[in-house]
Structures are given as C-alpha cells and as structure tokens.
Amino acid sequence: MMGPHHAACGAAAWVLIAADGGLPLGPLAGVGLFGTGSEALLTLPEAIPLGFGLLGGITDLGVLAGAIVAAGAALLPDADHRSASIAHSLPPVSEWVCRVLGKAAGGHRNGTHSLLGLAAFTLMAWLLSRLAVPTEAGTLQLGAGIGTVLLSAFAVKALRFMPGRARKVPWLVGILCGALVTVGLGAESAWFVLAVALGVAVHIAGDMLTDGGCNLLWPAALRPPRWVSRIPFLSSLWSSGGRMKVPVLGPTGSRREWAAATAVSAVAVTGMLGALIGLTGRGAQVLGLW
Numbered sequence: 001m002m003g004p005h006h007a008a009c010g011a012a013a014w015v016l017i018a019a020d021g022g023l024p025l026g027p028l029a030g031v032g033l034f035g036t037g038s039e040a041l042l043t044l045p046e047a048i049p050l051g052f053g054l055l056g057g058i059t060d061l062g063v064l065a066g067a068i069v070a071a072g073a074a075l076l077p078d079a080d081h082r083s084a085s086i087a088h089s090l091p092p093v094s095e096w097v098c099r100v101l102g103k104a105a106g107g108h109r110n111g112t113h114s115l116l117g118l119a120a121f122t123l124m125a126w127l128l129s130r131l132a133v134p135t136e137a138g139t140l141q142l143g144a145g146i147g148t149v150l151l152s153a154f155a156v157k158a159l160r161f162m163p164g165r166a167r168k169v170p171w172l173v174g175i176l177c178g179a180l181v182t183v184g185l186g187a188e189s190a191w192f193v194l195a196v197a198l199g200v201a202v203h204i205a206g207d208m209l210t211d212g213g214c215n216l217l218w219p220a221a222l223r224p225p226r227w228v229s230r231i232p233f234l235s236s237l238w239s240s241g242g243r244m245k246v247p248v249l250g251p252t253g254s255r256r257e258w259a260a261a262t263a264v265s266a267v268a269v270t271g272m273l274g275a276l277i278g279l280t281g282r283g284a285q286v287l288g289l290w
Contacts, residue, residue, distance in 0.1 A: 001206040002253055003075055003085025005261040007158045009206055010074025010199035011067040012264045015271025017198070018063045018191075020053025021278060050271045058191060060278035065148060065181050066195040067272050072151025073199025075158055076121055077112040077207075080105040085158045094154070106218065109243070113207060114218035118200050125196035129189040138183070144192040145182030151196070152177040210252050213245030 001009075024047045051063075058066070078084035079094075079101045087098040105111030112121075131143030153174030181192075207214050215221060221242035229235045238244050249257045 001203075001210055001249070001257060002261075003078060003158045005257060005264075006074040006078070006085075006203045006206055007071040007155050008261055008265040008268050009202045010070040010072070011155070011268035011272065013198050013202045014067045014070035014195055015063065015268055015275075016051045017054045018058050018066055019051030019271045019275065020056075020058075021047075021050055021060075021274055048270065050274045055191070055194075060275040061180065061184050062191050063275035064272055064279060065152075065177060066191050067268065067275070068152045068155055068177055069148055069192060069195040070199035070202070071155035071159065071268075072153070073121070073125075073196040074203045074206075075154050076196075076200055077117060077203045078108075080110065080112045081108040086154055109207060109212055109214050110218045113204050113214040113216075115216050116218060118197065118204065121200045122193060122197040125193045129192050132189060141182050141189055141192075144189055145178040147178075147192060147196070148181045149174040149178035151199075208245050209247065209249045210254075210257070211245065211247045211250060212252065213239065213243035213247070215242040216244060217242060 025044055028044050055062075075084075075086040078086050079098045081087065082095070082098050082102060084098070087094055101112060102108070105117065111117050125147060128143035128147045129141075131141075131146075133140045133142055149171075151174075153170040156170040156173045204214055204216070223240050223242065224235070224238040228238060237246060249260060
C-alpha cells in the first residue's frame with residue numbers, strides 16, 4: 001500500500017473509534033430521497049455520525065490530534081525502506097532513521113511489519129507519554145508533544161497537503177500540533193499511545209491486503225504445513241518465507257487500492273473537519289467570554 005493511503009487509513013481508523021459527534025447537515029436535514037414525505041425511501045438525518053465514540057469523553061482536540069498522530073504513525077513501519085514516503089518526508093532526519101531501521105529490521109516488510117515491530121513502536125510511544133510535567137496551570141505533555149511534532153509532520157508531508165517546494169511547512173505544522181498537544185490535553189496522555197499503536201496496526205493490516213503480505217511472526221519465518229500448499233487458494237495466502245496475506249487489493253498502487261483509499265480518505269476528512277468545527281466553535285465561545 002502506498003504511503004499516502006497508509007496515512008489516510010490511520011487517520012480514518014482513529015476517527016472511527018474516537019469521534020462521537022456528528023457533522024450537521026443544516027438545511028439538508030430531513031430531506032427525503034427517492035420519494036417525498038413519508039413515502040421517501042431514505043430521509044437524511046440531522047447529522048452524519050463521525051465515529052463510534054469508543055474512547056468515551058475524548059475532546060475534539062483529542063480527536064483531531066489523534067487522527068494526525070495516527071496518520072503519521074501509519075507511516076512508521078515503512079521506515080525500513082529507503083524509497084518509502086516516510087524516508088523522503090523530512091530529510092535529512094527521515095533518511096537517517098530509515099537507513100538505521102532498515103538494517104535493524106532485516107529489510108522491507110519484516111521487523112517493522114510484525115507483531116514485534118508493533119510492540120516496539122507502542123513501547124516507544126508509551127515511554128514518550130511518561131514525559132509529563134505537572135504545573136499549577138495544568139500538566140504539560142512534553143513527550144506526547146515531541147512525538148506529535150514528528151508524526152504530524154510526517155503525515156502532512158505524506159498526504160501532500162503542501163507543495164514540494166514548501167519543505168519547512170510540515171515542520172511548522174508539526175510544531176503547532178505539538179504545542180497544542182503539550183498544553184491543551186491536560187492529564188490526557190493514553191490517547192497518544194493508542195493512536196500510535198492503531199496507526200502501526202492499520203499499516204500492517206493494509207499491507208497484508210496487498211500481494212506482498214507481511215511476516216507477522218518475524219524474526220521467525222514459519223512455513224505453511226504441507227496440506228496448506230496442496231490447496232491452491234490457501235497456498236496463495238501463506239508463503240514459504242512466513243509472509244501472510246489476504247490480497248483483496250492486489251498489487252500496491254492498484255485501482256482497487258485507490259478506490260478503497262478514496263473512501264477511507266472521505267471518512268478521515270469528514271471526521272477531522274467535524275472535530276475542527278467543534279474545536280473552533282468552543283474557541284469562539286471562550287473568546288466571547290472575554
């Protein structure tokens with residue numbers, strides 16, 4: 001799966017589990033489709049649900065920041081490949097990191113695309129989340145803020161929000177997001193660890209939907225039993241090198257992948273837009289009190 005598609009999947013996954021609000025339809029609410037009045041087959045609701053709200057009580061800032069962090073984290077497993085989107089996202093830092101990780105992970109789609117890699121990235125996020133400083137005004141989430149700077153900058157660059165010549169803009173966006181997380185989330189820090197873990201897991205799942213597959217049990221390379229190799233369909237899902245896949249998307253960059261990524265991107269954009277509207281609305285209310 002291509003880098004921008006991974007990032008979009010990470011953001012969409014966070015929106016689906018975290019957002020609990022809806023996007024108001026305004027004058028379109030209650031409009032009947034395929035008919036009129038009570039005879040309409042479908043009536044538009046007051047708002048479009050943005051997610052399942054599984055985290056309970058997370059703020060709009062948490063939804064927005066978590067989506068950006070998850071999008072950046074969804075690029076991390078490809079740090080084992082010097083030609084991946086993340087390798088060219090923030091040179092020279094990203095190039096150096098990818099060179100080191102690629103050697104340590106045993107090449108592309110091995111260590112960083114395994115359960116061990118998922119555990120390692122989650123552990124690093126947890127260690128960062130422990131770096132917090134309580135103050136009289138509230139808790140400063142320094143570790144989560146630093147992680148957000150890098151991951152949000154990765155996401156902005158990979159999603160191609162900015163032209164290639166604007167090389168410093170992703171860093172500026174990352175610093176802004178990191179500052180908001182540092183001072184704006186108070187005692188909330190568990191979301192950062194979850195967002196990183198979710199982004200990495202979504203990346204691995206996405207690559208397993210393509211022809212290349214992943215070796216989830218790396219560094220082991222378990223071969224499929226002989227009876228599996230005798231069944232044509234099952235033999236295509238498990239390679240002798242230990243890689244497993246359910247290649248419904250076909251090769252990387254296929255039309256099926258682009259179609260799926262378009263739908264996923266719509267979910268991510270809608271959810272983040274809803275969180276941004278809620279965040280700016282509350283900000284306007286606060287300013288009005290002054």
